[in-house]
Each structure stands twice: as structure tokens, then as C-alpha cells.
Amino acid sequence: MYRISQIKLDLNEDKSCIPEKIQRKIGRANIRVTDYKIVKESIDAREKENIKLVYTVDFSVNEDISKWSSKLKLAEAVDEKYRFVPSGLKVLKNRPVIVGFGPCGMFTALILSEMGYRPLVLERGNCIEQRVKDVDQFWRDGILNEESNVQFGEGGAGTFSDGKLTTQIKDFRIGKVLEELTGAGANQDILYKQKPHIGTDVLRQVVVNIRKKIIENGGEILFCSKLTDIKLVSGNVQAVEINGTNWIDTENLVLAIGHSARDTFRMLHRRGIQMIPKPFSIGVRIEHPQEMIDIAQYGRKDTGLGAADYKLSHRCENGRGVYTFCMCPGGEVIVASSQKSGVVTNGMSYHARESKYANSALLVDVRASDFGSEHPLAGVEFQEQYERIAFIEGGSNYRAPKATWEEFTDKTEKGIKIRKCLPEFEAEAMSEAMPFLGKKLKGFDSPNAVLTAVETRSSSPVRILRNECLESNFSGIYPAGEGAGYAGGITSAAVDGIKIAEKIAVKYSPMGSKQNG
Known part of the structure; x- marks a missing residue:
């Protein structure tokens, strides 16, 4: 399979002419393009009277043509399929707890659930179905639910946005993020658009479908469940408090809290979690x-x-x-x-x-x-x-x-x-x-x-410090995503969530495995 760039189409040309464009570009009209995949689509509007759609395409042909054109290169010899990291051997006594069900927490939970770790997600806001009603009431009547609103609830702040997926980072995990989003209902064009977006209406259904997948894989999401305290013993996390009443034991706590959980920031600071102000x-x-x-x-x-x-x-x-x-x-x-x-x-x-x-x-x-x-x-x-x-x-x-x-x-x-x-x-x-x-x-x-x-909330005003193992100054606490100061947008937050899941997985064996009984 070969990769070719700068395949240009006029606005009135159909994508079906791409094989013919490839033939012309490499100067071999007699070859047969057997299949092709659009890798990237962008718009060249520098000449307003001659706007072009510009494509990078991977394609196969019926013979070896690499010696015929300098415009070709082999398609990247990388298997783009995401591979789970090898699981560790340490016994996991309690389920990993993830605080926040925005993009970061969602993808931490998805990876851990797919690998058999049965994560528990705590989301202070409502599920999408009720959250939409809460937000509509706020916009209509000015009645604010401080726990279920545009910032808090299933899907995080990005659910009530444009659903943009543009990012400055380069990471192989992006493919996994886009694959899961399209599998959950996002348009396939996010896989190749230069500036992909989902839209708030579609995103609301996408996050529900990812929620269902996490549950099917053994995970659990508790809505209307706010982290109100943490128990620390000898430099390790031991338990978390929900809504000021119930305690749940855990030795792994992922803080995917988003950039607006100011009460949570304050609680973490009181408990000695190291953080610094961020521009x-x-x-x-x-x-x-x-x-x-x-x-x-x-x-x-x-x-x-x-x-x-x-x-x-x-x-x-x-x-x-x-x-x-x-x-x-x-x-x-x-x-x-x-x-x-x-x-x-x-x-x-x-x-x-x-x-x-x-x-x-x-x-x-x-x-x-x-x-x-x-x-x-x-x-x-x-x-x-x-x-x-x-x-x-x-x-x-x-x-x-x-x-x-x-x-x-x-x-x-x-x-x-x-x-x-x-x-x-x-x-x-x-x-x-x-x-x-x-x-x-x-x-x-x-x-x-x-x-x-x-x-005011273009990014978090706080960075919760973490080490090379992605843990805070307390073992087992993983500051993550945009709220902790390590991402900016849906895609980078989701990628950071996957990284956190990998750090937990390489240390512990899955729940229900032989090591964990």
C-alpha cells in the first residue's frame, strides 16, 4: 500500500474520481487502483475563485510502482490498531475509582473496563437524559443546579460545546479515541477531516453509548456522586467519600475532575495534594x-x-x-x-x-x-x-x-x-x-x-503535580486531564485518560484474574 499527498479536487468533483487523480499524478494511466482510504482532507482556500479539497490517500495497486514516481511513499508501516499494555501482577484489592465522567475519565474507565479492571466512576452531575433537562431549565428559567449543568454531568463540559477534536498533540492513542467515538455514533469523517468535530447533539448520544459499553465490560458509573473527601494513610490513598456520607475503599484514585470543580480543588489542597497556580x-x-x-x-x-x-x-x-x-x-x-x-x-x-x-x-x-x-x-x-x-x-x-x-x-x-x-x-x-x-x-x-x-474557563487555573508514573505526591492518586492541567480539549483529555489507565494496568492484575481470586 502506498501513500500519496496533494490529490486535489474541485468543489464540484466527487470523491469517486480519486483513483483517476492518483493515476494522473504518478503518470501511469494503465495501473489499476484496487482500493483506497482517505487519510486526511483539508481545504485550500488561498485562491477564492479556485478553492480545492486536498487529500492524502493510502491506496493499493495491481503492481509494484514505487520506482516510477517520487511523489509516492509506502504507507506508514505501523499497525494503527491500539494494543492494550501487558497487565501487571500485583493484586488489586479494590476497584479503581475514577472521579469525573468527561472525556478523560470516560476513556480511563473504557480502557480499564475493556482490560477487566471493573472501574467505578463517580460523576457529581446527572446522566445525559436528566442533565439536558437541568441545562434547559437553567437557560429558560435561570434556575441553576450547581451539580448538574453545562460543566458537570455525563460527558463533561465538552458535551455542551462544538465537540471539536482538533489537538496539537501527536500520539498513537488518538486512533483509539477516534475509533471509539465513531463506534459510538460519531460521523466517520472525524477519522480524516483536518478539523473534525462531532457537534453537541451527536455527542450527547455518543457518550451514552460509551457509558453502556463500559457497563457491559464490567465497569460502573454512579451519577449524582460527588467526591467530598479522601482518606490518606502513610502516603497512600485508602478510601474516598461520596456526598459527605459513604466511604469506598480504593488504592487507585483517578482525578479527572475537569477545570470547574473548584470545591474539589479546595478539598484536595486541604488534604495536602500538591498543586500550583497555572496561567x-x-x-x-x-x-x-x-x-x-x-x-x-x-x-x-x-x-x-x-x-x-x-x-x-x-x-x-x-x-x-x-x-x-x-x-x-x-x-x-x-x-x-x-x-x-x-x-x-x-x-x-x-x-x-x-x-x-x-x-x-x-x-x-x-x-x-x-x-x-x-x-x-x-x-x-x-x-x-x-x-x-x-x-x-x-x-x-x-x-x-x-x-x-x-x-x-x-x-x-x-x-x-x-x-x-x-x-x-x-x-x-x-x-x-x-x-x-x-x-x-x-x-x-x-x-x-x-x-x-x-x-474565564478556557483552561484550568491549577496544575495538580504528578511524577513520571503520573501519580501525585500521594501514591495511587492520578491527577488527569484538563482539570489537572495536562490536557486542552476532548482529544488530548481522552488520550491522557488512556495513559492513566495504562499506568494502573501495568501495575495490577485484572479483577477476577487468578492473582485476584
């Missing part, structure tokens, strides 16, 4: 007509390519970075609060991305020196401060403050409300960067662009 970013959601973005990126709105996206950045004179993050084409801005008397915003898209509006976070770097304290949880308090202000400025009813860019720059009443929700350096950096961002994407600095405050 993050703060800003607003900025919203434009999707048609404007399509025209800016593709030259027209009717390309058949779906809603266009963007990624922008600018470095200010004082060194602060201003950038867009978590862009949601054809999406909507949502209030994503999880704490009483606080407002935080996020973006969300359905799979079809058919909304008339596009939005993204417009963020500015926050440094640890901005926190005003060296306390490990100073970043948490920094976030809470501005979320409380946004709650008040929005009317104290969980409605987020909004203003146009023109109102923000002119410092009208609405504009001042947005400014109050941000550190002073944020407003200054945005004002400096916006003209440069407008040059990179025509219309981005439109006076009518809508700002919604405040976006």
Missing part, C-alpha cells in the same frame, strides 16, 4: 454573522463546504497575546455557569452548524503574576471574581452582559458593563489587537460584532 486566559465571546465569515474565508457563501471557521492571534506591544479560541461556526453563545451568583460564557454548535451566527472566545493571556497571590488556588479566585461581576452586570439573573464592539470602544453604558467584567489589561489588549485581527479576517473588527462577558 490561563480570560475574555469574551465575540459573535458575527456566519455569512460574513464564509465570504471572508471562501469569497462567497454558497461553496458547499459548510460553515467556515477561523483562528486569529496578535501579540501586543506589552507582550500579552490576544487570540481566538474554541471557534464555533454556525453556533450560539451560551451561559455555562456552574457556581451560584456567577456568569461564565461558552460557545456551542450542533453537528450541522446551521445557525446564522459564528462565535469564538476572544481571549487575553493571564499570568500567574496577575493573580495577586502565590497561593495555589489564586487563579480560581481570580476567575470567581470576574464571574461574580458578570453576574451582577447582567442583572443578577444568570443573563450575560452584552454589547457591540462599537459600544465597547465608545464606552457606552452597555460597553462599560463589559469592561467591568474584565481586568483592565484585557480591555486594553483587545482594543490594541482588534484592528490587526480585522486585517487578518475582513469584518472581524466590525462595529456590530457582539461581545458577551465573561469567558
Whole structure:
């Protein structure tokens, strides 16, 4: 099997012409392409009048052609099928406990269940079926369930998002993640799209199907079950407390708690789990007509390519970075609060991305020196401060403050409300960067662009320290995923969860094995 890149199709050409394109590219019209697989699909929109779909393809032919073309190389001689690590020999006295059922905890539980370790998952929020009702009630009536909301519940914060799978990491475990997601109902195109996404509507069913698979393999998920304390003996974890009442013995505790479990951060700090403050970013959601973005990126709105996206950045004179993050084409801005008397915003898209509006976070770097304290949880308090202000400025009813860019720059009443929700350096950096961002994407600095405050949870404000075995300063405690400061997004969090599962598996024999009785 060979691999060839830069197979280009016009927008009106069908993928069925790929074999013919391969023949032309290597100059051998008489060969027969017996089968092919798209490895990667991207869009080349540098020439707006001649947009191309560009493919990397693995294919087989009926004869040896490697000597005929320098454009070919053998497809990577790597078996992409994920292989479980060898199980260890140590007796596992109690089931591994995983706290959090977002992408990280979900994939830790999936791997451990597939290997026979019968993990127990504690999720403070509700299952998807009830969680959707809780979130809808919050958006409709302003009634916040602090344990079941946009941040907490089955699937984690990513369930109410765009479901983006883009990542900067390179890891063979990504194939396992994508395989499980497609097997659970995600579209097959996530296997090759340059910027894959699932969509909140599809993702809600995907996580349910993964939950069912974990249970079928011997795992267990307890919803409405919050970690409230841990028991540590002689430097080891011994048990965990649920909801302030029940204790469960375990010698392996995976902390896949997400970036919003502030009460859990505080409890862990009291118990001596080592952590440090971590830089993050703060800003607003900025919203434009999707048609404007399509025209800016593709030259027209009717390309058949779906809603266009963007990624922008600018470095200010004082060194602060201003950038867009978590862009949601054809999406909507949502209030994503999880704490009483606080407002935080996020973006969300359905799979079809058919909304008339596009939005993204417009963020500015926050440094640890901005926190005003060296306390490990100073970043948490920094976030809470501005979320409380946004709650008040929005009317104290969980409605987020909004203003146009023109109102923000002119410092009208609405504009001042947005400014109050941000550190002073944020407003200054945005004002400096916006003209440069407008040059990179025509219309981005439109006076009518809508700002919604405040976006504080682009990443965790805390890093829970871990060693080369991925354990904290207490043996058997595994800080994991985005909340612990080791991932950023669905895919990287899932990969980190798999790594944690592997560390447990290589140490212990599975539950029910001969060693474990």
C-alpha cells in the first residue's frame, strides 16, 4: 500500500474520481487502483475563485510502482490498531475509582473496563437524559443546579460545546479515541477531516453509548456522586467519600475532575495534594454573522463546504497575546455557569452548524503574576471574581452582559458593563489587537460584532503535580486531564485518560484474574 499527498479536487468533483487523480499524478494511466482510504482532507482556500479539497490517500495497486514516481511513499508501516499494555501482577484489592465522567475519565474507565479492571466512576452531575433537562431549565428559567449543568454531568463540559477534536498533540492513542467515538455514533469523517468535530447533539448520544459499553465490560458509573473527601494513610490513598456520607475503599484514585470543580480543588489542597497556580486566559465571546465569515474565508457563501471557521492571534506591544479560541461556526453563545451568583460564557454548535451566527472566545493571556497571590488556588479566585461581576452586570439573573464592539470602544453604558467584567489589561489588549485581527479576517473588527462577558474557563487555573508514573505526591492518586492541567480539549483529555489507565494496568492484575481470586 502506498501513500500519496496533494490529490486535489474541485468543489464540484466527487470523491469517486480519486483513483483517476492518483493515476494522473504518478503518470501511469494503465495501473489499476484496487482500493483506497482517505487519510486526511483539508481545504485550500488561498485562491477564492479556485478553492480545492486536498487529500492524502493510502491506496493499493495491481503492481509494484514505487520506482516510477517520487511523489509516492509506502504507507506508514505501523499497525494503527491500539494494543492494550501487558497487565501487571500485583493484586488489586479494590476497584479503581475514577472521579469525573468527561472525556478523560470516560476513556480511563473504557480502557480499564475493556482490560477487566471493573472501574467505578463517580460523576457529581446527572446522566445525559436528566442533565439536558437541568441545562434547559437553567437557560429558560435561570434556575441553576450547581451539580448538574453545562460543566458537570455525563460527558463533561465538552458535551455542551462544538465537540471539536482538533489537538496539537501527536500520539498513537488518538486512533483509539477516534475509533471509539465513531463506534459510538460519531460521523466517520472525524477519522480524516483536518478539523473534525462531532457537534453537541451527536455527542450527547455518543457518550451514552460509551457509558453502556463500559457497563457491559464490567465497569460502573454512579451519577449524582460527588467526591467530598479522601482518606490518606502513610502516603497512600485508602478510601474516598461520596456526598459527605459513604466511604469506598480504593488504592487507585483517578482525578479527572475537569477545570470547574473548584470545591474539589479546595478539598484536595486541604488534604495536602500538591498543586500550583497555572496561567490561563480570560475574555469574551465575540459573535458575527456566519455569512460574513464564509465570504471572508471562501469569497462567497454558497461553496458547499459548510460553515467556515477561523483562528486569529496578535501579540501586543506589552507582550500579552490576544487570540481566538474554541471557534464555533454556525453556533450560539451560551451561559455555562456552574457556581451560584456567577456568569461564565461558552460557545456551542450542533453537528450541522446551521445557525446564522459564528462565535469564538476572544481571549487575553493571564499570568500567574496577575493573580495577586502565590497561593495555589489564586487563579480560581481570580476567575470567581470576574464571574461574580458578570453576574451582577447582567442583572443578577444568570443573563450575560452584552454589547457591540462599537459600544465597547465608545464606552457606552452597555460597553462599560463589559469592561467591568474584565481586568483592565484585557480591555486594553483587545482594543490594541482588534484592528490587526480585522486585517487578518475582513469584518472581524466590525462595529456590530457582539461581545458577551465573561469567558474565564478556557483552561484550568491549577496544575495538580504528578511524577513520571503520573501519580501525585500521594501514591495511587492520578491527577488527569484538563482539570489537572495536562490536557486542552476532548482529544488530548481522552488520550491522557488512556495513559492513566495504562499506568494502573501495568501495575495490577485484572479483577477476577487468578492473582485476584
